[in-house]
Amino acid sequence: MFKKNHWAAGLLLGIAPLLPQAAVYAAEDDACSLRMMAVHGGVSYSHELAVVPGERASYAGPAKKRGRGPQREIIFNALLNEAGKQGFRLDYQVEVADEKGPRPPFQVQGKVPLRPGRQALAASAGGWKYYLKLEGEACEEEFDDPKPGTLTALLKCGRHRYPVSFSYLTNEQYSAVLYSEDGDKVTRFTIGLLPGGGAFDGTFPLQYAVQLKDGGETIADNTGGVLLSPGGGAAKASAGRGCSFTVKAGR
Secondary structure (H helix, E strand, C coil): CCCCCHHHHHHCCCCCCCCCCCCECCCHHHCEEEEEEEEECCEEEEEEEEECCCCEEEEEEECEEECCCCCCEEEEEEEECCCECCEEEEEEEEEECCCCCCCCCEEEEEEEEECCCCEEEEEEECCEEEEEEEECHHHCCCCCCCCCEEEEEEEEECCEEEEEEEEECCCCCEEEEEEEEECCEEEEEEEEEEECCCCCCCCEEEEEEEEEEECCEEEEEEEEEEEECCCCCCEEEECCCCEEEEEEEEC
16 A cells, blocks of 8 residues: 655655755745744744745744744745635745754754744644744735644654654655754654545545664664544554654644
């Protein structure tokens, strides 16, 4: 039922560039305001970007910081799709950089439905949460309420525990990468999810790729597929010796 795809291997190498990283500035008259905010503990890192439906926009530079924590820079790429009956859909990619080294502690990318004026929790991974909010007269229209589902996954390997969630749309790719450092040892967690189209009973196939490296040791490394039902139970899979991987779909 599930075929092995090359996308999974690519995701385990890191997040591929989704959009150009050069800064793109939108014309103010046609632009909406897109606010992104990455939160870790009591510290938030945010930036507002002018976006035009149907066009790409990006930013690379210092983030606006609130709370006690290190100053960080961000790379934020976005493509706001033209509005449909349920609002806008946004392709996003964000990287929150570590001020002391080349390894960004948090990277995430995906696609999320947005309704102007409402903040959406697009993704969370480890201790990070990523929010998006669209505002501005250029985007003020009457829409039906978008009702995205939520994919929730958990990798457990001994003392390591990595919860992840995405607000998702079917037939779109979602991925996250987390780095942490303890002295000279680097731990890297990578996950990729690809939910397929739903059947008449609501079930849908999900392809996944998950990997955990602790120093020079690969603790978890697995790709595969499961069937999920929105609001149903969690699917379980092996991810390596002493590791478990579970994923479920919420309504």
